[in-house]
Amino acid sequence: MEIIFGQNKKEQLEPVQAKVTGSIPAWLQGTLLRNGPGMHTVGESKYNHWFDGLALLHSFSIRDGEVFYRSKYLQSDTYIANIEANRIVVSEFGTMAYPDPCKNIFSKAFSYLSHTIPDFTDNCLINIMKCGEDFYATTETNYIRKIDPQTLETLEKVDYRKYVAVNLATSHPHYDEAGNVLNMGTSVVDKGRTKYVIFKIPATVPDSKKKGKSPVKHAEVFCSISSRSLLSPSYYHSFGVTENYVVFLEQPFKLDILKMATAYMRGVSWASCMSFDREDKTYIHIIDQRTRKPVPTKFYTDPMVVFHHVNAYEEDGCVLFDVIAYEDSSLYQLFYLANLNKDFEEKSRLTSVPTLRRFAVPLHVDKDAEVGSNLVKVSSTTATALKEKDGHVYCQPEVLYEGLELPRINYAYNGKPYRYIFAAEVQWSPVPTKILKYDILTKSSLKWSEESCWPAEPLFVPTPGAKDEDDVPCRPSRDCGVQGPHRKSHCQLSIACVPEISAFGRQTEDNQGSTVILRYTENLNY
Numbered sequence: 001m002e003i004i005f006g007q008n009k010k011e012q013l014e015p016v017q018a019k020v021t022g023s024i025p026a027w028l029q030g031t032l033l034r035n036g037p038g039m040h041t042v043g044e045s046k047y048n049h050w051f052d053g054l055a056l057l058h059s060f061s062i063r064d065g066e067v068f069y070r071s072k073y074l075q076s077d078t079y080i081a082n083i084e085a086n087r088i089v090v091s092e093f094g095t096m097a098y099p100d101p102c103k104n105i106f107s108k109a110f111s112y113l114s115h116t117i118p119d120f121t122d123n124c125l126i127n128i129m130k131c132g133e134d135f136y137a138t139t140e141t142n143y144i145r146k147i148d149p150q151t152l153e154t155l156e157k158v159d160y161r162k163y164v165a166v167n168l169a170t171s172h173p174h175y176d177e178a179g180n181v182l183n184m185g186t187s188v189v190d191k192g193r194t195k196y197v198i199f200k201i202p203a204t205v206p207d208s209k210k211k212g213k214s215p216v217k218h219a220e221v222f223c224s225i226s227s228r229s230l231l232s233p234s235y236y237h238s239f240g241v242t243e244n245y246v247v248f249l250e251q252p253f254k255l256d257i258l259k260m261a262t263a264y265m266r267g268v269s270w271a272s273c274m275s276f277d278r279e280d281k282t283y284i285h286i287i288d289q290r291t292r293k294p295v296p297t298k299f300y301t302d303p304m305v306v307f308h309h310v311n312a313y314e315e316d317g318c319v320l321f322d323v324i325a326y327e328d329s330s331l332y333q334l335f336y337l338a339n340l341n342k343d344f345e346e347k348s349r350l351t352s353v354p355t356l357r358r359f360a361v362p363l364h365v366d367k368d369a370e371v372g373s374n375l376v377k378v379s380s381t382t383a384t385a386l387k388e389k390d391g392h393v394y395c396q397p398e399v400l401y402e403g404l405e406l407p408r409i410n411y412a413y414n415g416k417p418y419r420y421i422f423a424a425e426v427q428w429s430p431v432p433t434k435i436l437k438y439d440i441l442t443k444s445s446l447k448w449s450e451e452s453c454w455p456a457e458p459l460f461v462p463t464p465g466a467k468d469e470d471d472v473p474c475r476p477s478r479d480c481g482v483q484g485p486h487r488k489s490h491c492q493l494s495i496a497c498v499p500e501i502s503a504f505g506r507q508t509e510d511n512q513g514s515t516v517i518l519r520y521t522e523n524l525n526y
Ligand SMILES: CC1=C(/C=C/C(C)=C/C=C/C(C)=C/C=O)C(C)(C)CCC1
Pocket: 051, 052, 091, 092, 093, 120, 121, 126, 139, 140, 141, 168, 237, 270, 271, 307, 501
């Protein structure tokens, strides 16, 4: 296992034809871009954490039932500095590194309170973001890297801070129908304030301003929320949107800015500056997109750790939102490469299973409502919101499903009432072995798995012109190749099962690496 996780992956610069089992429907055309860590050893030095690895870009070009795969390392300043020095010289999430004294491009790694935050890595390994016609590799620092989606070449480095004051930003932005990007970031100790900043990147730039301008240069602050604490803002990996609101969880999984400011001197990683406070609460901020202001009521729930929001929508005066939640922050712990050893499947166990929780937040709190009464009047959920003496509202979720991560939806339903979640099934081990289609209405699920296969984040691709949320209209023997009496379920799931972070892993017999497979899951066992 250690070999599979920690082994440096070879680039595949020339497109190679993938072996396709089953048949890919004729309408599934285009290029799927993926990102993830690919190199964990440089010279003699090794990263400590799987999320530290140097970004390897993957592309799957799908046309006429054929798939061509290629991959290329992101030529970030971090990658180039490491390769030139033949050792790790830039700090990542779980590894503190010291620059080459001669070429110290990332040398300003500590400073004082007004410039508390050091210069971070541009090893953009987490996701790919589309801004207008441009594609960017992203991580959670202030840097993003433009890439060429065809050749996977690395283009310019963009520093968000030039346009919006954020030191950190999520890798899970939202997109509206026109392709405008909505993202969130944290601005640390800026003019005496630490705040969460919601910002927009327009999909298109007005003609007059077009010359050489990428949409990111037109990023604008949409609104901001003060952090509860100047020196310990919450860590967050994603957020939710409905048609009119933004949902932000200020969770008790926090960054300690003073620890971060001294981490370089103390020789400890950024990860060691994050902690989960199980005595604290999770604050739920609901921001009205029309007024650009938070709904004034203080909503909160029990302490939890959320990485992925699934979806959110408005119903009967409430914002309903679904998240994958943990009881603590042990997930990050498991991805230390030292833990991903041979006994990993037995020994490396989560201390809580990721659960799908639905929250209901009442938008208008009746002043006359009795203390202790449930303000949620939505019949579709058992989630509650109890009014308290001080006017605060305590939200308790409905647990919908236990054991899933890497959730995706039909994105046309983002922010809207929806029914289906596509995810990876995760029980006690952080490595998924099944793909899941969860039906929120019937609370039932369908699963796919195959021996020695580790599926990654499944992507839902709707059939052009599809009517149902999960629809792949079935044209017997044409698209999905299934003969005889036809059930829609034969080809119901158009999942392109490919890696979210690192290559889709099929354990090879000699355990010497992973083969990339694109699998059209027409053989889901319903
Ligand atoms: C480098 C760096 C960071 C990197 C975080 C990363 C790389 C997070 C990856 C998260 C993933 C992949 C979550 C999946 O659920 C921080 C802590 C933001 C801040 C300090 C600098």
